[in-house]
Amino acid sequence: MTEKSPDGTLTYTRIVRLLNAGRVVLYAATPEFLCTYISDNVVAQFGYRVEDFLRDPNFWTDRLHPDDAPKVLADLGGSFEDGHQTHEYRFRHGNGQWRWVYDEIVLVKDDEGRPVEFVGAWQDVTERKEAERLVQEQAAALAQFSTPLVPITDDVLVMPLVGSLDTRRAAQVIETLLDGVGKTQARVAILDITGVAVVDTQVADALLRAAKAVSLLGAQVVITGIRSEVAQTLVQLGANMGDVVTRATLQAGVAYAMRGRAWAGAEAKAGERPRPSR
Numbered sequence: 001m002t003e004k005s006p007d008g009t010l011t012y013t014r015i016v017r018l019l020n021a022g023r024v025v026l027y028a029a030t031p032e033f034l035c036t037y038i039s040d041n042v043v044a045q046f047g048y049r050v051e052d053f054l055r056d057p058n059f060w061t062d063r064l065h066p067d068d069a070p071k072v073l074a075d076l077g078g079s080f081e082d083g084h085q086t087h088e089y090r091f092r093h094g095n096g097q098w099r100w101v102y103d104e105i106v107l108v109k110d111d112e113g114r115p116v117e118f119v120g121a122w123q124d125v126t127e128r129k130e131a132e133r134l135v136q137e138q139a140a141a142l143a144q145f146s147t148p149l150v151p152i153t154d155d156v157l158v159m160p161l162v163g164s165l166d167t168r169r170a171a172q173v174i175e176t177l178l179d180g181v182g183k184t185q186a187r188v189a190i191l192d193i194t195g196v197a198v199v200d201t202q203v204a205d206a207l208l209r210a211a212k213a214v215s216l217l218g219a220q221v222v223i224t225g226i227r228s229e230v231a232q233t234l235v236q237l238g239a240n241m242g243d244v245v246t247r248a249t250l251q252a253g254v255a256y257a258m259r260g261r262a263w264a265g266a267e268a269k270a271g272e273r274p275r276p277s278r
Contacts, residue, residue: 025122027053031115033076035060045124047094065090065098080107088125100129149180155187156257158250162195170206174213181219188257189214192250194225199233211244220245224253 019026025045028037035053042048053059064072068089075085085105090098105120150158157180159173177189191207193199211221222245226234247253 023123027120027122029118029120031117033118036117042122045122046091046099060091063092065092076105080105083107083109088129099124100126149176151180151184151186152254153258155185156190156254157181157184157186157188158190158192158254160192160195160250164198165193165196165203165206167202167206170202170209173206174210177210177214177221178217181214181217186219188220188222190222190224190250190253190257192224192253193230194227194250196225199230204234208244222247222253222256224248224250 019039019041022041023045025042026037026039027035027042029035034057038050038053040050042050042053048059056062061069061073072087072089075087083106087101087103087105089101089103091101093099102123102125103120105118107118108116110116148159150160152158157177159177159180161173165173173191177191180186181189191210193203193207196203207221207223211223214221224247226246226248245256247256
């Protein structure tokens with residue numbers, strides 16, 4: 001068969017050769033999802049022969065990752081309202097490794113709207129998924145680093161904040177504090193803002209929300225690092241610090257918490273719930 005037809009257009013042989021040279025595996029299946037065609041490059045991409053998919057109706061489903069199979073199969077068993085679905089799932093390669101696959105499926109209908117077949121494109125996206133996982137892990141590590149929670153005793157925690165405190169990070173601070181206080185049953189959580197460059201209304205509001213959230217767990221927040229210029233800013237902004245305990249330095253905050261700890265020990269012996277005292 002020639003490479004081109006008399007009018008210069010590509011022949012079927014040439015098209016198939018071009019497709020098989022790519023990384024995208026093409027396939028077709030009946031409305032019952034029985035494979036009727038799959039491109040030859042499935043051998044290079046996933047380590048299986050074309051005949052494997054055509055002869056065994058369960059070949060594809062048997063190699064879906066058990067954690068991904070229920071959702072994928074449920075979606076395929078549902079309605080194709082717009083005639084199109086996309087999926088990402090893990091598929092066992094011929095070498096035994098799990099590979100991430102991006103699967104795009106289109107439902108072909110006849111002139112009367114009846115399903116004729118499914119056609120799809122199948123691509124190995126393991127490298128992209130791995131890159132996404134690494135980015136997520138790095139982001140989580142950075143988030144943990146940016147809002148560290150350090151236990152200094154079994155019931156006193158310290159969170160030193162450095163840099164800016166925007167809405168996203170403020171939410172992170174509250175979440176980390178609540179999680180830490182909940183897990184350790186801490187009595188006092190010290191928020192040290194010595195390293196926070198700018199304290200504005202947003203920062204003040206975030207600190208108050210953190211204090212209120214922690215108080216709901218029965219603990220108390222002590223805010224340290226209130227420099228003179230920060231105090232002036234808070235006064236000018238009209239920030240209502242309410243019952244929040246503040247200290248000029250982290251050392252003063254720790255000393256306050258430890259005094260309260262000593263007093264709480266005496267109170268505990270008398271049968272009272274430990275609480276820091278001013």
